[in-house]
Amino acid sequence: MAEVASTGLVGRTDVLDELGALLRLAGDGAPCLVLLTGETGVGKTRLLREVVARYEPTLLAGACVPMAGEPLPYAPLRQGLRRLRGHGVVRQELTRSAALARLVTGVADAEEAERASQAALFQAVLSLIDRLGASAPVLHLVEDLHWADRSTLDLLRYLAVNMSTERVLVVGTYRDDAVTPGSALAGWAAEVGRLDITRRIGLDRLDAEETARLVASLTGGHPDPTLLDSTLSRSAGNPLFIEQLVLRGAGEDLALPVTLQELLAARVDALPEGSRSLLSALAVHGRSVPLERLADTLHVGVEDAEQALRPALEQHVLELRDEQRVGFRHPAFEEVVYGGLLPTERTRLHLAAASALERSRAGVASPEPADVRAAELARHWLRSGEEERALDAAVEAGRTAECVYAFADAQVWFGRAAELAQRWPSDHDPMRLLSRAAEAAALTGDTREAERLGEAALALAAEPAQQAELCERLGTYAYLAGSGPRAEHWFRQARAALPEGEVSVLAARVHAGLALLAGAWSRLEEAQEWGEDGLRLARATGARREEGRLQSALGLAAAARGRTDDGVAHQREALAIAEEVGEPHDIGTAYVNLSHVLGLAGRWDEVVDVGRAGMAAVARVGLSAQRGNLLRANTGEALITLGRLDEAQALLDDPQARRVRGIMAAPGLMQSARIAVLRGDLRAAWDQCGRARAVVEAEGAPDAWLRDVHELTALIELWAGRPAAAYDAVIDGLDLIAGGDEEGFGDELAALGMRALADQAEAHRDRGSQRALDRRVAPLLDAMDRIGARPESAAYAAWFAAEHARFSHRSDPALWDTAVAAWDAVGQPLRALYARWRAAEARLDTGVDGAAIAALRAAYDGAVRLGMVRVSEELVRLAAWHRIDLPAADEAPAVGGTPSTGVAAPDADGTPAGLRRYGLTERELEVLAGLAEGRTNREIGEELFISTKTASVHVSNILRKLDVSGRQEAARVAYRLGVRGVEAARESPPGDR
Structure with a gap:
C-alpha cells in the first residue's frame, strides 16, 4: 500500500492566480460572484483550500448537503456561521438580526414568522458580509451547488444582484454535468451568469505531465514505474x-477499475466489515454527524465505533470535522455507499437513524437548529416507511422551515404532511395543512402553485366559514398573479359563502379583495361601493390590515375619476397602514398603487421617488420579482415621460426583471418597447410589444393594460411608416374600452389615430382617398368627447387639434406651438419635442426664414440630447428638403431596426404602389426621387443628363399631379409613399434598405 504524503497544488497556477486577482479586486470594493465548475474529483475543493491558505481571507464557507437525496435549507450558510460563531462581528450581527439568529436557532414566534419573508434574512447576510470585510476581504464559499436547496440559490441570486462595494468574493462550485436542461440549477446558473458581476471558471483535468507530478508528490517523489504508467493510462x-x-497501489491488483465509481467502491469494499457498517450508517444520515449518533444508529458502543472509524480515516474515506463530527472525505464516497445499499438495508438504517435522532433530542440540548433536526427526522421516518410517525415530524419540519424563511421547504413539508394526514388518523387537519402549504408557495412567489394547493384545501373544507376563507385566499393569489377573471371568481365565491350581512374581519377582507380588483380593472363604481362598504366593516371590527387595502382601492377609484389629490391621500394612508401592519404583499400593493395614482396626477418626479423607495421596500420583504416588477414599470414610465431614457433603460434591464414570468412581465416589456421605439430599434420594440400582447390577451389583463398595448402598437406602426395599420390598432383599442370607465383615458389613442390619418393624407391626396379618410375621423372625434379631466387633457386636445389641421393640409405653426407649451406645462419633454418637430415643419412650409431655421435646429438639438433617434432622422430629412445645414448632424445617434418610413409594397418594376394613382411618367418618377433627396433642379438635371429647364418642367408637372404647393411638400408625399433616392439609401443602415 502506498503512503500518501501531503501534496501541493498541481497544475492550477492560472486559475489560482485568477482567483487571487479577483480576491484583491474584492478587497478594493469590487465584489464578484465566481461559478467554479468541473467534474467530480477534478479538484475544486483542493483549489479553494489553496486560495484560503495563500491569501488568508475572512472565510465564510459551507457546502450544500444532499441529506440522502434531498437538500437541506441554507446548509452552507449555517456551516459558515457555526465556524465563525466566535468572531465578534458575527456575534454582534446575530444579536442585531433576529432573522439571522433564527437561522441558527430555528426558533421564532409563529405569528411573526407568518408575516416574515426571506428578504430580511438576505439583507442580514449582506450586512454581515459587509461588516466582515472591514478588516480583510471575505471569501464566501458555497460548495456543491448541485445539491443546493431553492432558498440557498435565491440567497446567492440576491447577493449577486445587490452587492455593490462589499469587499467579498462569492464562489459557488458545482459539477458541470449536474446542470441538466430544465433543472433549477441550470435556470439559476443561466440567470446569474448574465450579470456583469459574475465570472465562470471551469477546471479541466490534468495533462500527462501534471499527472506525473501529482503521482510523484503523492508517493514522496519516487513513484513505482508500473504504478505511474497505470495511473497515467487509467486516471484520465x-x-x-x-x-x-x-x-x-500497483502491486495489489494490476487489473485496475476503469471508472471512478468502481474505484471508490473498491476502496470501500477493502475496509473491514465494521468500518463498512459505519459508512452505511453515515451515508443514510446524509451529512456529517457526531460519532455518538453513528454508534447509536448501529446499536454499538462508542469505543467500537471508534475502532471501526480508524481504518476509514487511515484510508482517506472519512474525515473528522468540527465538533468531532464524522463525514465523508469526498461526496462521491457517500453516493457510492448509499447507492450500494439494498432497499431493505436503507429502510432499516433510516429507522435506526430516526430513533437515534429522537433519543439525542430527548437528551442534552442539541447545537443543531430546530428546523434541521425536524427536517432530518421527517426524512428518516418517511424513508423508513413509518408514515404515522413521519406525519408529526413533517408538520414540525414545515413549521420550523417557516421560522427561518425557507418557504419552499415549508411548502414541501406541509404538502407531504397533508398527504399523510389523509391516510392516517391524527389531530392534523389536511385542509389546514394544504392551506399552509399554499401560503408558503405564495410567499416564494409561485402563485400558480399556491392556487393549486388552495383548491386542494378547498375541496376538503366542510364549513362555510372555511370555504369563504379559502376562496378569499385563492382570490388574493390570482390577484397577485394578475389574473382578474380568476380573482373575481374566487372573491365572489367567498362572498357567497358568508352569511348575508355578516360583520367580521373576513367579510372586510373579502370586500377589500373585490374593491381592489374592481379598481385595478377600471370598474370604478364597483370599486367605490365595495370600498365604502368594506371600510365600514373594517372599522367596525378593528381590521386594520383590511382598512389599508380598502383605502388603496378607494384611492384608485378617486384618481381614475379625476380626483387625483383625493386618490393620492387615500394611497398614502394605505401605505402607512401597510407599513404599520408589516404584511409584505400589502406593502408592495400600496407602493404600486401610490406610484400609479401619482402618475395619473402627472406628478412624475414623485413617481420616481416613490417607485425607488418602493423597490427597496419590496426587496426587503422578498417581492422583487412580483410587486417589484410593477414598480419598475411605473418608475420606468415616469423616467421615460421625463426624458430620462438612460435611467429608465438601466432600471428595466435589472436582472430581477428577467425572473418575472406570465402577465406580471407585461408592464416592464411595454416600457422597454417604448424606449426601443424612441431610440429607433423597431425590431426590439416589436419583439417586446408582441410578448406583452401575448400574455395580456391570454390572461384577462386589466383594460388599462390592453389599452397600453394598443397605444404602443399604434406608435410602432407609425414610426415604421404604416399609418393605416396604426389607425386600425387605434380603433381596436377604442372599441375595447368603449362603454367602460377606461374610456376616459382614450385621448392618447385618439391623438395617435389623428396622427395616422394625417400621415395618410399627406401621401394620398386624390379626392377619393380624401373622402375615405374623412369618414375615419368621426370615431376619433367621438373618443375625444368622452375624455375625462386629467392634467394632460389640454395637451392631448392641443395635439389632436394640430394633427387635425395637418390632416386638412393646413400648416399652422401656432397650433403646434400651443401643443409644445401644453406639453412643457405638464413636464413631458418627449411629447413636446414631437410637437417642436411638427412646428418647425409647419414654419418651413410657410417659408424658410431665420425663425423657421432656428426652430428646426433647436428641435434637432433636443432630439439628439434626448436620444430620440426617429425624430432626429425626420429632422435631418426635413433639413435636407429645405437645404438647411444642421451643425450637429454628425452627432446624431445611429438608427437601427426597421425603416421609419415606407410603405406600401412596390410594383414589379420597383415603383411604390401608391404613386400609380397619380399618373407620373417614368422620367417624373426619377425627378421625384431627386426631390425626395432635397436636390435642386440643376442637380437633378445633371444627374439625369437633362437640362435645368427640362427638370423644372418636370417638377411643375409633378406638383400639379400631386396637388401640392411646393417641392418640399412633394418630397414629403414621395417620402410617405416610399420613394428612396440614392442618398437616402446610402444614409440608411442595412436593416432599412
Whole structure:
C-alpha cells in the first residue's frame, strides 16, 4: 500500500492566480460572484483550500448537503456561521438580526414568522458580509451547488444582484454535468451568469505531465514505474482518480477499475466489515454527524465505533470535522455507499437513524437548529416507511422551515404532511395543512402553485366559514398573479359563502379583495361601493390590515375619476397602514398603487421617488420579482415621460426583471418597447410589444393594460411608416374600452389615430382617398368627447387639434406651438419635442426664414440630447428638403431596426404602389426621387443628363399631379409613399434598405 504524503497544488497556477486577482479586486470594493465548475474529483475543493491558505481571507464557507437525496435549507450558510460563531462581528450581527439568529436557532414566534419573508434574512447576510470585510476581504464559499436547496440559490441570486462595494468574493462550485436542461440549477446558473458581476471558471483535468507530478508528490517523489504508467493510462487526469489509484497501489491488483465509481467502491469494499457498517450508517444520515449518533444508529458502543472509524480515516474515506463530527472525505464516497445499499438495508438504517435522532433530542440540548433536526427526522421516518410517525415530524419540519424563511421547504413539508394526514388518523387537519402549504408557495412567489394547493384545501373544507376563507385566499393569489377573471371568481365565491350581512374581519377582507380588483380593472363604481362598504366593516371590527387595502382601492377609484389629490391621500394612508401592519404583499400593493395614482396626477418626479423607495421596500420583504416588477414599470414610465431614457433603460434591464414570468412581465416589456421605439430599434420594440400582447390577451389583463398595448402598437406602426395599420390598432383599442370607465383615458389613442390619418393624407391626396379618410375621423372625434379631466387633457386636445389641421393640409405653426407649451406645462419633454418637430415643419412650409431655421435646429438639438433617434432622422430629412445645414448632424445617434418610413409594397418594376394613382411618367418618377433627396433642379438635371429647364418642367408637372404647393411638400408625399433616392439609401443602415 502506498503512503500518501501531503501534496501541493498541481497544475492550477492560472486559475489560482485568477482567483487571487479577483480576491484583491474584492478587497478594493469590487465584489464578484465566481461559478467554479468541473467534474467530480477534478479538484475544486483542493483549489479553494489553496486560495484560503495563500491569501488568508475572512472565510465564510459551507457546502450544500444532499441529506440522502434531498437538500437541506441554507446548509452552507449555517456551516459558515457555526465556524465563525466566535468572531465578534458575527456575534454582534446575530444579536442585531433576529432573522439571522433564527437561522441558527430555528426558533421564532409563529405569528411573526407568518408575516416574515426571506428578504430580511438576505439583507442580514449582506450586512454581515459587509461588516466582515472591514478588516480583510471575505471569501464566501458555497460548495456543491448541485445539491443546493431553492432558498440557498435565491440567497446567492440576491447577493449577486445587490452587492455593490462589499469587499467579498462569492464562489459557488458545482459539477458541470449536474446542470441538466430544465433543472433549477441550470435556470439559476443561466440567470446569474448574465450579470456583469459574475465570472465562470471551469477546471479541466490534468495533462500527462501534471499527472506525473501529482503521482510523484503523492508517493514522496519516487513513484513505482508500473504504478505511474497505470495511473497515467487509467486516471484520465482526474485528481481524485489519481489519488485513489495511488492509494490502491500497483502491486495489489494490476487489473485496475476503469471508472471512478468502481474505484471508490473498491476502496470501500477493502475496509473491514465494521468500518463498512459505519459508512452505511453515515451515508443514510446524509451529512456529517457526531460519532455518538453513528454508534447509536448501529446499536454499538462508542469505543467500537471508534475502532471501526480508524481504518476509514487511515484510508482517506472519512474525515473528522468540527465538533468531532464524522463525514465523508469526498461526496462521491457517500453516493457510492448509499447507492450500494439494498432497499431493505436503507429502510432499516433510516429507522435506526430516526430513533437515534429522537433519543439525542430527548437528551442534552442539541447545537443543531430546530428546523434541521425536524427536517432530518421527517426524512428518516418517511424513508423508513413509518408514515404515522413521519406525519408529526413533517408538520414540525414545515413549521420550523417557516421560522427561518425557507418557504419552499415549508411548502414541501406541509404538502407531504397533508398527504399523510389523509391516510392516517391524527389531530392534523389536511385542509389546514394544504392551506399552509399554499401560503408558503405564495410567499416564494409561485402563485400558480399556491392556487393549486388552495383548491386542494378547498375541496376538503366542510364549513362555510372555511370555504369563504379559502376562496378569499385563492382570490388574493390570482390577484397577485394578475389574473382578474380568476380573482373575481374566487372573491365572489367567498362572498357567497358568508352569511348575508355578516360583520367580521373576513367579510372586510373579502370586500377589500373585490374593491381592489374592481379598481385595478377600471370598474370604478364597483370599486367605490365595495370600498365604502368594506371600510365600514373594517372599522367596525378593528381590521386594520383590511382598512389599508380598502383605502388603496378607494384611492384608485378617486384618481381614475379625476380626483387625483383625493386618490393620492387615500394611497398614502394605505401605505402607512401597510407599513404599520408589516404584511409584505400589502406593502408592495400600496407602493404600486401610490406610484400609479401619482402618475395619473402627472406628478412624475414623485413617481420616481416613490417607485425607488418602493423597490427597496419590496426587496426587503422578498417581492422583487412580483410587486417589484410593477414598480419598475411605473418608475420606468415616469423616467421615460421625463426624458430620462438612460435611467429608465438601466432600471428595466435589472436582472430581477428577467425572473418575472406570465402577465406580471407585461408592464416592464411595454416600457422597454417604448424606449426601443424612441431610440429607433423597431425590431426590439416589436419583439417586446408582441410578448406583452401575448400574455395580456391570454390572461384577462386589466383594460388599462390592453389599452397600453394598443397605444404602443399604434406608435410602432407609425414610426415604421404604416399609418393605416396604426389607425386600425387605434380603433381596436377604442372599441375595447368603449362603454367602460377606461374610456376616459382614450385621448392618447385618439391623438395617435389623428396622427395616422394625417400621415395618410399627406401621401394620398386624390379626392377619393380624401373622402375615405374623412369618414375615419368621426370615431376619433367621438373618443375625444368622452375624455375625462386629467392634467394632460389640454395637451392631448392641443395635439389632436394640430394633427387635425395637418390632416386638412393646413400648416399652422401656432397650433403646434400651443401643443409644445401644453406639453412643457405638464413636464413631458418627449411629447413636446414631437410637437417642436411638427412646428418647425409647419414654419418651413410657410417659408424658410431665420425663425423657421432656428426652430428646426433647436428641435434637432433636443432630439439628439434626448436620444430620440426617429425624430432626429425626420429632422435631418426635413433639413435636407429645405437645404438647411444642421451643425450637429454628425452627432446624431445611429438608427437601427426597421425603416421609419415606407410603405406600401412596390410594383414589379420597383415603383411604390401608391404613386400609380397619380399618373407620373417614368422620367417624373426619377425627378421625384431627386426631390425626395432635397436636390435642386440643376442637380437633378445633371444627374439625369437633362437640362435645368427640362427638370423644372418636370417638377411643375409633378406638383400639379400631386396637388401640392411646393417641392418640399412633394418630397414629403414621395417620402410617405416610399420613394428612396440614392442618398437616402446610402444614409440608411442595412436593416432599412
